Amino acid sequence: MDASLKQRIIAQGMNPETVAQQIENFKNGFPFLKITAPATPGDGIKVLSESELAHFTQTYPQKAAQIDVVKFVPASGAASRMFKDLFSFLDGDGDISKSSFVQKFISNLEKFAFYEDLNAALKAQGSSIQACLDAKDYKKIVAALLLDEGLGYGNLPKGLLRFHKYASENRTPANEHLVEGVQYALGKGNTVKIHFTVSPEHEEKFKAEIGKVLPGLKASSGVQFDVTYSQQKKSTDTIAVTMDNDPFIEDDGSLLFRPAGHGALLDNLNDIKADLIFIKNIDNVVPDRLKETTKVYKMAIAGLLLEVQDKVFQALKGLESGVSDSYVGLAERVFTGDLGGKLPSDFNSKSLAEKAAFLKAKLNRPIRVCGMVRNTGEPGGGPFWIQESDGSQSLQILETAQIDLNDPNSKAHFQGSTHFNPVDLVCGTKDYQGKSFDLMKFRDMQTGFITEKSKSGRELKALELPGLWNGAMAGWNTLFVEVPLITFNPVKTVNDLLRDEHQ
Incomplete structure (x- = not known):
């Protein structure tokens, strides 16, 4: 050297x-x-x-x-790798028929633990999930999830995303690890x-x-x-x-x-x-x-x-x-x-x-x-x-x-x-x-x-x-x-x- x-x-x-x-x-x-x-x-x-x-x-x-x-x-x-398909969709022409992955994501939005947070982010932008669905503006939903002007999930670590829905809360993996810790650690x-x-x-x-x-x-x-x-x-x-x-x-x-x-x-x-x-x-x-x-x-x-x-x-x-x-x-x-x-x-x-x-x-x-x-x-x-x-x-x-x-x-x-x-x-x-x-x-x-x-x-x-x-x-x-x-x-x-x- x-x-x-x-x-x-x-x-x-x-x-x-x-x-x-x-x-x-x-x-x-x-x-x-x-x-x-x-x-x-x-x-x-x-x-x-x-x-x-x-x-x-x-x-x-x-x-x-x-x-x-x-x-x-x-x-x-x-x-970011969790959202690879959604990023590709965001960079594309917005035609949902080209991606079965995005179709599945959009048609099951209510099942995600981040649904309420996502809806609130869209409301802050003067819209809502339902309004975007009615207008078939799927890109707006995906942008609100991934980009920093929305929830910024595309730049967050997995530990801070809402993974699981409960009656009184929606938990992140970081939260779940704490709950699990009580059980065996x-x-x-x-x-x-x-x-x-x-x-x-x-x-x-x-x-x-x-x-x-x-x-x-x-x-x-x-x-x-x-x-x-x-x-x-x-x-x-x-x-x-x-x-x-x-x-x-x-x-x-x-x-x-x-x-x-x-x-x-x-x-x-x-x-x-x-x-x-x-x-x-x-x-x-x-x-x-x-x-x-x-x-x-x-x-x-x-x-x-x-x-x-x-x-x-x-x-x-x-x-x-x-x-x-x-x-x-x-x-x-x-x-x-x-x-x-x-x-x-x-x-x-x-x-x-x-x-x-x-x-x-x-x-x-x-x-x-x-x-x-x-x-x-x-x-x-x-x-x-x-x-x-x-x-x-x-x-x-x-x-x-x-x-x-x-x-x-x-x-x-x-x-x-x-x-x-x-x-x-x-x-x-x-x-x-x-x-x-x-x-x-x-x-x-x-x-x-x-x-x-x-x-x-x-x-x-x-x-x-x-x-x-x-x-x-x-x-x-x-x-x-x-x-x-x-x-x-x-x-x-x-x-x-x-x-x-x-x-």
Whole structure:
């Protein structure tokens, strides 16, 4: 890297060594991961029995009341993609017959939770929804929804849109996450702690929305709330390059750095000091009538984590007190039995001290339990067994881009996958001595993503850091648990809000 480029990187507040490595990643690409099998029920995915569900829903709340629990909600994404079809309609000639999507949207307006707000916005402009419908002025309705002179939904994050209608209120996802938090994220001090990662321009709006609903929620639930926010750190942005892998220079002469995907939020997660952390996407919420199943399974996966974590801690304390057959045997049983890990083929030929060192390194890691739903064709990372360099096998969530589909074995494993990850995680990020792990030490930097974008009409390549629940957690101990499909209800387009699960 020449001195002038280095100076420009420093001038923009970035680290030259990190940027140099990013440019190398563009040049070399990322290797595919070596899959040994898909994780399936009975081989990597645990299916809980009715008695286990009953057990965990009974034991978890008692344990949670003694510890710090935080619900971590990535909420910085703009909702603009939700309205892609409506924006296209707005840019077009207003002929509704050309788009079945827009026809469905217009003919079901009354079913949306934002109907009253939209009508009020149009009235402020001297019109109304009914007047626009009578005049067949559908563009005016769409403009009032999306543009800033109306509700401005096209520029808001999903967390602040009205998703669900109730008799006395219309709730946003941010509001629904607070309500959900009371059901399974109640920790020490009778307090629900929720942390939203938000973009800088929306933080005040989040605070205003949550400030409106919190007093009523506190009164109705009888619990305390501790709501905190953070922003994706500028320091996690990655350099963009031209198609020839040279730094992309903007028209004003500056280097282009871009947000590095949800993997950048590992920094934010690393800052959270809690005993148990739930992670769930902002748009995966349902009305109250459907929350019970989510509550039961959230308690179940958290209860399972705490139970397995206790056994891991016991095994580690045993190994610390001395290397003996009984302590090594206990650690091996916890690793292979409770964590479901697969040992390398030469494990039995190791000395007792080597076995102890191997197992201690394997057990002394952050732990996560991930809910997995049956694959119904939705996009999302899949659960697989991966060959590690030490000969062991680990459970990982992989995106399709990380799998070599030209390799017949990998392709067969990919096609044999039965489940995918709906971003339903619970994490234990403290060690057996109660200290927080440095989560940065457990990510696999060889699992990033390269995507092609454009800026000012010029093509570029962008780099995403290892995904938060993919390579960013590659070095964690992982358990997969099957959860019902009803617990996964993302909203990708505005018309998804018309599905029964959101009505």
